[in-house]
Amino acid sequence: MQSPTLSLGAGPDAVRAAIRSGEWTTQTSGLAPGYTQANLVILPRELAYDFLLFCVRNPKPCPIIDVTDVGSPVPQQAAPGADLRNDLPRYRVYEYGELVEEPTDILHRWRDDMVAFLLGCSFTFEHALVEAGVPLRHLECGTGVPMWITNRACVPAGAFSGPLVVSMRPIREDQVDRASDISARYARAHGAPVHAGDPAALGITDLAIPDWGDPTEVRDGEIPVFWACGVTPQAVALQSKPPLFITHSPGHMFVTDVPIGQLV
């Protein structure tokens, strides 16, 4: 249900206001063009040190955009006027690792010991790739980018360990270097690819069967290119089965005040 009052050129403030009021309830792709969108992970304070350290040790899958003070839902660096409890269109709430609800706000779930993490999102470099004339098939097809669990381990930190998750985009052979160079500029949005070419090098046996998202055809003259994926930190954090754990719902990201250029 897209609101007719939210123009495509609306800025982050207007977008978040429309989400907060319930006018905008769907995915955020393409909203507030030019501004960084972010993945959300909310954990209790007792797990926050290990999770923060996990992100620091694994900056490619887990680039940190902002971390709130304990008990505060306000991301002071990324959007000081926002409230992470109701400024995303849809959330996922997990109890002991089980998905229990997908509400449009989490005011009823917030606790004084919560810490919210905003992590970089591939929307940022995808936008830059398309602007630079590198077409992305999953965007053209309107399908979800395909993702796989790889055979590469993340660097563990305390309670958190697990494999790197990657997303794949087919890139025309003569554009692979260009796509790599452009995405490398966005260190806080997964940066350069982790691999280009043979999926088996990452332990991926079948490009037709992703672990998440939709299969995306790799055509003649194209190379499958793999980037570290923002699903990694969520998948890893969920393994610890905390009593309460909250994320955004896939595609329903947080729109920050941070211009994409500033994220370089």
Place this chain on the structure above:
Amino acid sequence: MQSPTLSLGAGPDAVRAAIRSGEWTTQTSGLAPGYTQANLVILPRELAYDFLLFCVRNPKPCPIIDVTDVGSPVPQQAAPGADLRNDLPRYRVYEYGELVEEPTDILHRWRDDMVAFLLGCSFTFEHALVEAGVPLRHLECGTGVPMWITNRACVPAGAFSGPLVVSMRPIREDQVDRASDISARYARAHGAPVHAGDPAALGITDLAIPDWGDPTEVRDGEIPVFWACGVTPQAVALQSKPPLFITHSPGHMFVTDVPIGQLV
């Protein structure tokens, strides 16, 4: 007392072995050329989350190179064969914010709840500047780089807050852009300058009186250029007066296995 057995071209392993055995007890500037040196901060686990978050929120003064697991003195990412308890030539031990000793190892001080942080050091970009033909007066004069407390506040995190500390290097007017561009490449060694020009913009009233280090003359045709300084995190951490807090002794840094080029 420099050991005759430690050649100038010795690699990080040989340098650390000479330090560990007590053969090398002086400053580390110029040792293991091409490899990153790091500031050391050791804090108890109960302060580690706030300190890690402080570093994440203030990446220019506090660029993170590595963080050990709780109770482990081994920096797995930066030098997996090293032991931070005796691989630096000299340490400073503080109790409740007071300097109580400057030993050559801290084996007697280590505890199971300790976390060690390695933070980027200006040696890295200074090396790159000199290589690129940008002379640095304090190196030529063999004096300490001058440092000041500024009027800019760091972003606070929990128990930690305080002002940004900067170092100053006079740069010839026509080389300021070049110096800025080169240091900007080393985001994990303080990155680009925070200011070039009028010291008053940072609240610095007298370039002849630094808060630490030695005064350095700014000559006609030169601009004072200010970089975020690795003293910031130590000064800020000490404000919290933890029961036990350990750092390297100034200039007596940790030599990592990380090639300078890899720190970009």
